[in-house]
Amino acid sequence: xxxxxxxCKYCSRATFTPQGLRIGGLLDFQQHWTFGWVQQSSxxxxxxxxxxxxxxxxxxxxxxxxxxxxxxxxxxxGLRIMFNTIDSPWIAFGQPxxxxxxxxxxxxxxxxxDAEINIRWIQGWLEQCRDKAHECCAFQPTRLAALPGLKxxxxxxxxxxxxxxxxxxxxPPYVSLSYVWGLVPTPKLTKANRLAxxxxxxxxxxxxxxxxxxxxxxxxxxHLGFQxxxxxxxCLLQDDPDDLxxxxxxxxxxxxxxxxxxVAACGRDANSGLPGLRPGIREKQIQLVExxxxxxxxxxxxxxxxxxxxxxxxxxxxxxxxxxxxxxxFVDNKVFFHCRCSEYSERFFDSLEPQRPGNxxxxxxxxxxxxxxxxxxxxxxxxxxxxxxxxxxALRAMAGLTRRFSESLGYPIFxxxxxxxxxxxxxxxxxxxxxxxxxxxxxxxxxxIGPLEWAAYTSYDxxxxxxxxxxxxxLDKRTWIVWxxxxxxxxxxxxxxxxxxxxATVDFQSYGKRSLFSCPKLSFPTTETVPRQIPPxxxxxxxxxxxxxxxxxxxxxxxxxxxxxxxxxNDRVCGTIRFDESExxxxxxxxxxPREVILLSESQKSCPSAGYEDxxxxxxxxxxxxxxxxxxxxxxxxxxxxxxxxxxxSITEGFPPGPIWKEILLG
Numbered sequence: 001x002x003x004x005x006x007x008c009k010y011c012s013r014a015t016f017t018p019q020g021l022r023i024g025g026l027l028d029f030q031q032h033w034t035f036g037w038v039q040q041s042s043x044x045x046x047x048x049x050x051x052x053x054x055x056x057x058x059x060x061x062x063x064x065x066x067x068x069x070x071x072x073x074x075x076x077x078g079l080r081i082m083f084n085t086i087d088s089p090w091i092a093f094g095q096p097x098x099x100x101x102x103x104x105x106x107x108x109x110x111x112x113x114d115a116e117i118n119i120r121w122i123q124g125w126l127e128q129c130r131d132k133a134h135e136c137c138a139f140q141p142t143r144l145a146a147l148p149g150l151k152x153x154x155x156x157x158x159x160x161x162x163x164x165x166x167x168x169x170x171x172p173p174y175v176s177l178s179y180v181w182g183l184v185p186t187p188k189l190t191k192a193n194r195l196a197x198x199x200x201x202x203x204x205x206x207x208x209x210x211x212x213x214x215x216x217x218x219x220x221x222x223h224l225g226f227q228x229x230x231x232x233x234x235c236l237l238q239d240d241p242d243d244l245x246x247x248x249x250x251x252x253x254x255x256x257x258x259x260x261x262x263v264a265a266c267g268r269d270a271n272s273g274l275p276g277l278r279p280g281i282r283e284k285q286i287q288l289v290e291x292x293x294x295x296x297x298x299x300x301x302x303x304x305x306x307x308x309x310x311x312x313x314x315x316x317x318x319x320x321x322x323x324x325x326x327x328x329x330f331v332d333n334k335v336f337f338h339c340r341c342s343e344y345s346e347r348f349f350d351s352l353e354p355q356r357p358g359n360x361x362x363x364x365x366x367x368x369x370x371x372x373x374x375x376x377x378x379x380x381x382x383x384x385x386x387x388x389x390x391x392x393x394a395l396r397a398m399a400g401l402t403r404r405f406s407e408s409l410g411y412p413i414f415x416x417x418x419x420x421x422x423x424x425x426x427x428x429x430x431x432x433x434x435x436x437x438x439x440x441x442x443x444x445x446x447x448x449i450g451p452l453e454w455a456a457y458t459s460y461d462x463x464x465x466x467x468x469x470x471x472x473x474x475l476d477k478r479t480w481i482v483w484x485x486x487x488x489x490x491x492x493x494x495x496x497x498x499x500x501x502x503x504a505t506v507d508f509q510s511y512g513k514r515s516l517f518s519c520p521k522l523s524f525p526t527t528e529t530v531p532r533q534i535p536p537x538x539x540x541x542x543x544x545x546x547x548x549x550x551x552x553x554x555x556x557x558x559x560x561x562x563x564x565x566x567x568x569x570n571d572r573v574c575g576t577i578r579f580d581e582s583e584x585x586x587x588x589x590x591x592x593x594p595r596e597v598i599l600l601s602e603s604q605k606s607c608p609s610a611g612y613e614d615x616x617x618x619x620x621x622x623x624x625x626x627x628x629x630x631x632x633x634x635x636x637x638x639x640x641x642x643x644x645x646x647x648x649x650s651i652t653e654g655f656p657p658g659p660i661w662k663e664i665l666l667g
Contacts, residue, residue, distance in 0.1 A: 008043035036064025182269020211270035252400020261324035265311035371408030433582035574650030
């Protein structure tokens with residue numbers, strides 16, 4: 001579409017061709033582009049920049065004189081104009097006619113996106129992935145053994161003359177659906193309707209009540225030439241806890257083994273559908289603006305669009321999206337195909353070359369490939385920022401990912417905490433005040449609602465998880481707690497079991513050899529570390545999860561509400577605390593009683609890099625990591641209420657009855 005408005009005095013100096021921009025055609029005038037100029041200009045190219053700035057989240061705050069920096073990048077994927085921001089959209093060249101084709105080394109936008117999607121294009125993208133023999137995309141099992149623990153695999157036979165539920169002990173090629181349920185009433189597979197749905201036309205009988213997304217997925221799978229579709233609500237018995245748990249345990253593999261996953265990321269619920277599949281749902285989209293004979297348009301890449309979608313805010317979709325080998329994504333009324341080696345979009349002309357070759361992995365894909373501690377920390381960091389409808393699903397929704405990391409690390413992950421580095425894992429904190437999630441222990445991140453981060457053991461200014469090189473000497477020499485888990489029935493076991501964590505792949509063999517707690521200022525013995533027998537009837541709480549049972553030093557300090565400082569009996573600042581819940585802050589009174597904190601490990605408060613250079617330097621370890629406790633129920637069980645640091649020299653400056661060596665039951 002040719003613009004009727006003239007270019008402004010700055011944009012008119014540019015040569016809008018790949019060659020003209022390749023040789024620095026922007027350098028003469030880009031210093032004149034400012035946010036203020038672009039905002040008020042009627043120039044068609046400035047209008048493009050304004051749209052990109054708004055979509056990239058650059059709407060403010062900014063000053064009118066702030067420069068709007070543009071960069072042309074030339075690499076495998078062609079020429080781009082990009083903002084110097086992460087995940088910003090970019091401006092690409094296009095062709096005015098749909099009869100064109102992609103020029104090697106360039107992304108050529110189509111003039112428009114039609115109201116209905118082109119099934120042949122999608123089939124072509126699938127064929128490109130198969131024909132190029134992408135090893136990471138091609139695995140196809142034939143037996144149910146690929147899904148351990150699953151007794152039968154249920155699939156929807158989408159053929160119009162059958163449209164029924166199938167139970168098989170094989171593993172035929174199938175497509176999976178990843179979507180957001182929302183609050184839409186959804187027919188579910190139950191014990192009562194299972195046999196009816198397995199009859200010929202059993203699923204067809206539900207079509208009037210099926211959410212639009214599921215109905216569209218059935219139609220799309222049929223159009224693409226596949227026979228089977230997997231949908232959670234209709235392929236797992238929703239009223240059979242055992243069947244549901246077996247499915248949840250292999251949910252990661254169900255999506256990974258699918259030939260294709262349909263990602264329904266348009267809208268906020270299961271009635272949002274797959275725009276473009278049926279007539280009259282999606283409007284035609286004009287993509288290009290003509291400038292000096294060139295045709296330019298804005299291209300929004302898949303990652304940035306997904307990040308802005310409601311789909312990406314849901315907990316269950318994280319592992320579904322990450323583990324799918326091939327994804328057909330419906331997002332922002334656009335369609336993308338993404339496999340582990342390339343990406344295609346209906347917005348570009350088809351090319352013999354992948355439209356986005358090379359490294360397609362973001363930070364979470366990289367974490368999944370490495371499956372190390374740092375990767376697990378990144379996984380929890382992103383997962384905790386997602387919402388979950390049923391709080392009981394907090395660990396189940398990423399159970400498959402957790403299992404993979406546990407297998408790679410070589411030790412169990414207990415309530416979301418890697419046991420091989422348990423002293424560091426328990427030091428998670430909220431990026432902002434959290435909410436308590438009932439049904440899970442407070443010592444686990446699963447027991448809290450809200451964005452989490454893993455502070456390094458050395459400093460609470462470090463948002464990342466662990467470095468193996470620094471953790472090993474710290475675990476050996478700066479920790480002392482012998483952790484035990486106590487089951488609801490009252491039995492207890494060491495959380496670090498040398499018989500389990502002894503493989504050559506584990507770098508923490510010495511972690512089980514605990515050093516005794518030692519402090520020259522304390523005169524009482526600290527040798528008792530074995531849990532005492534506590535009858536279950538003394539724990540008068542309805543707890544159905546494991547408690548932690550251990551011995552450590554307990555101290556008492558007052559908390560100053562303004563600075564969150566720990567105040568000793570001599571009114572001296574002895575440390576700091578960070579509350580997990582904002583409600584705890586509001587409960588602080590000027591003359592409040594001292595609060596109990598327990599020592600967890602040694603810490604350094606200064607720059608982490610200093611400790612990395614010499615973790616044994618005594619002056620660098622002048623602090624203890626501490627946990628704020630609150631006793632609940634019969635005062636037999638404590639819960640975590642905050643995390644912080646205490647000056648080592650202040651250990652004896654608290655209030656009675658501390659400091660004492662004390663056994664803790666932590667829930």
